[in-house]
Amino acid sequence: MGHGKGTESRVWAGYVRPSLRPPSLMPVARVPLFFLLLSLALPAAAQLRLSAPLPTSAxxxxxxxxxxxxxxxxxxxxxxxxxxxxxxxxxxxxxxxxxxxxxxxxxxxxxxxxxxxxxxxxxxxxxxxxxxxxxxxxxxxxxxxxxxxxxxxxxxxxxxxxxxxxxxxxxxxxxxxxxxxxxxxxxxxxxxxxxxxxxxxxxxxxxxxxxxxxxxxxxxxxxxxxxxxxxxxxxxxxxxxxxxxxxxxxxxxxxxxxxxxxxxxxxxxxxxxxxxxxxxxxxxxxxxxxxxxxxxxxxxxxxxxxxxxxxxxxxxxxxxxxxxxxxxxxxxxxxxxxxxxxxxxxxxxxxxxxxxxxxxxxxxxxxxxxxxxxxxxxxxxxxxxxxxxxxxxxxxxxxxxxxxxxxxxxxxxxxxxxxxxxxxxxxxxxxxxxxxxxxxxxxxxxxxxxxxxxxxxxxxxxxxxxxxxxxxxxxxxxxxxxSGSGVNPPVARAQASLRYGVVPASVEFTSEGTFDPAGGTLTYEWSFGDNTGATGTRVTHRYDQPGTYGATLTVTNSSGLTSQTTIPVTIGNSMPEVEVLQPTSPL
Incomplete structure (x- = not known):
């Protein structure tokens, strides 16, 4: 938490100078990060897609x-x-x-x-x-x-x-x-x-x-x-x-x-x-x-x-x-x-x-x-x-x-x-x-x-x-x-091409960032939350009914150890209409 002076870019829990800011954290138009995070807390139907994705790995x-x-x-x-x-x-x-x-x-x-x-x-x-x-x-x-x-x-x-x-x-x-x-x-x-x-x-x-x-x-x-x-x-x-x-x-x-x-x-x-x-x-x-x-x-x-x-x-x-x-x-x-x-x-x-x-x-x-x-x-x-x-x-x-x-x-x-x-x-x-x-x-x-x-x-x-x-x-x-602490399970990470959309919605899922600390071979199984699934590192699924779905990736290594991660995907009947009340002037 905190800030620098003057016109420096503002982020929650600190500030980042424009010349050194991590690109994956900063949205366009120098929007303060706590406003970015506020947008993530809105009801699903009112979400707007941001151009800069948040980081997914270290x-x-x-x-x-x-x-x-x-x-x-x-x-x-x-x-x-x-x-x-x-x-x-x-x-x-x-x-x-x-x-x-x-x-x-x-x-x-x-x-x-x-x-x-x-x-x-x-x-x-x-x-x-x-x-x-x-x-x-x-x-x-x-x-x-x-x-x-x-x-x-x-x-x-x-x-x-x-x-x-x-x-x-x-x-x-x-x-x-x-x-x-x-x-x-x-x-x-x-x-x-x-x-x-x-x-x-x-x-x-x-x-x-x-x-x-x-x-x-x-x-x-x-x-x-x-x-x-x-x-x-x-x-x-x-x-x-x-x-x-x-x-x-x-x-x-x-x-x-x-x-x-x-x-x-x-x-x-x-x-x-x-x-x-x-x-x-x-x-x-x-x-x-x-x-x-x-x-x-x-x-x-x-x-x-x-x-x-x-x-x-x-x-x-x-x-x-x-x-x-x-x-x-x-x-x-x-x-x-x-x-x-x-x-x-x-x-x-x-x-x-x-x-x-x-x-x-x-x-x-x-x-x-x-x-x-x-x-x-x-x-x-x-x-x-x-x-x-x-x-x-x-x-x-x-x-x-x-x-x-x-x-x-x-x-x-x-x-x-x-x-x-x-x-x-x-x-x-x-x-x-x-x-x-x-x-x-x-x-x-x-x-x-x-x-x-x-x-x-x-x-x-x-x-x-x-x-x-x-x-x-x-x-x-x-x-x-x-990774040297003994037998470790794989680490599952998943990305979705969209989190919020309207029916019919075609979503591409990837396992980017997934890895096995031991360097072994992994298998990838997807469950899309609607009683269907697929296998592979990159898959596409179409949602034809409105609802909130949990798309789960399960990865298994050669030792039989598994790891899961789930991405919530919300599909509606129509896109919301968003009225911006504040700020009243450009950022």
Missing amino acids: KASGGGTEFYLEPVTSDGALGFPVGVAASPDGRLFVAEKNGRVKVVHADGTVPSTPFLDLPDVYPDGDRGLLGIELHPDFPETPWVYVLYSVDDSPQPRPDSRSRGYGRLERYRLSESNPDVADLSSRQILFGESYEDGIPSCFNSHTIGTVAFGHDGSLFVGAGDGASWAEVDPGGLYPECFGENLVPEEQDQGAFRAQWTASLAGKILRLDPETGEGLADNPFYTGDPTDPESKVWALGLRNPFRFTVGLRDPNLPTAPGELFIGDVGWGSFEEINRARGGENFGWPCREGPRPLPAYASATPPNAALACEQPRAGVVTGPLAYFHHYLPDQSSPGGRVAFSITGGAFWDGDAYPERFQRRLFFADYSTGWVLAAEVNEDGIVAVEEVLSETYGLVDLTQDPVSGLLLAVDIAQQRIVRLQH
């Missing part, structure tokens, strides 16, 4: 790593998935941006009834339901935590980008059906109103991750809630502040990140039972309800995804180190390490450098200005990646545009050299890196995948030991597999 980056992505859910089985939490019982709990939480069973099936459908979610822009976490003792302690954006003010909203707030709440599993929430158990931990929520005065840099520390404390990430389009020192969006809205003293723009009396631009550390700050937090005031008492680290622009490091056996009661992906503005993406009390410098610094645009800006609270002393000494990033110049990145050799803070891997599913490595991704450039981290910082980096555009969350599955990723571009969950 490439191993060489060096003998041989990683690949294996689908857990079918393409399109989920709607705008943005976060995933994995349960020891084999289920996955997936947060969808528009406010639903869905359960994915171990076989990849998704029940038709969602676990939770939040009525108050405000999904404008980069807002929405963005964070999900399970209690550390789940499912024995059956709490599910959700972090989302709200705008419940009765006042008219003059600009959808300029008002909202973040809320954290939790729900128990229903005793009668563990695949749905007990709505009567709802508990708001913070964000009952604008006054105690995370300020969101622009439709980006809002909220992100919620994660448990090793000591049972709960960490929450919050962006600065300021504009990505211009320097925002405060005063740009007065409609966000006032009675029954964000308190007026919070009108400090990006400088909220430097103010411990604001929850914005921070990592928070909370009591998971109450949402209050903890007494050993670095800015604790004596009152656990004070904003300062909740702050763990400050000076962050958009810490959309972070992870808790592996447990240190020498510090068994410590919450753990945080590794934070902070999405940048004009020049750098960052990975930061937080142990408590750090100030990472935003908006006065970005990457390794001071930021002149904000150095000359003065917020209403002049004590927050860049030339003033601030809480703590500024801590530099563990790693940073320049948007254009790979030689100015550290580690060098690559650029990035929208960092997805990742997950540590610890297990036996991958080669030994990846033990205790930090895996993280860049949403826009499509790489996935595995980094060796020690006390001094990142000492080695290996690129394990490329062209994996659209990854917005990473976590380790406690059952399989594999890393899981949320692929918002394909609207699915995937596993990060390694």
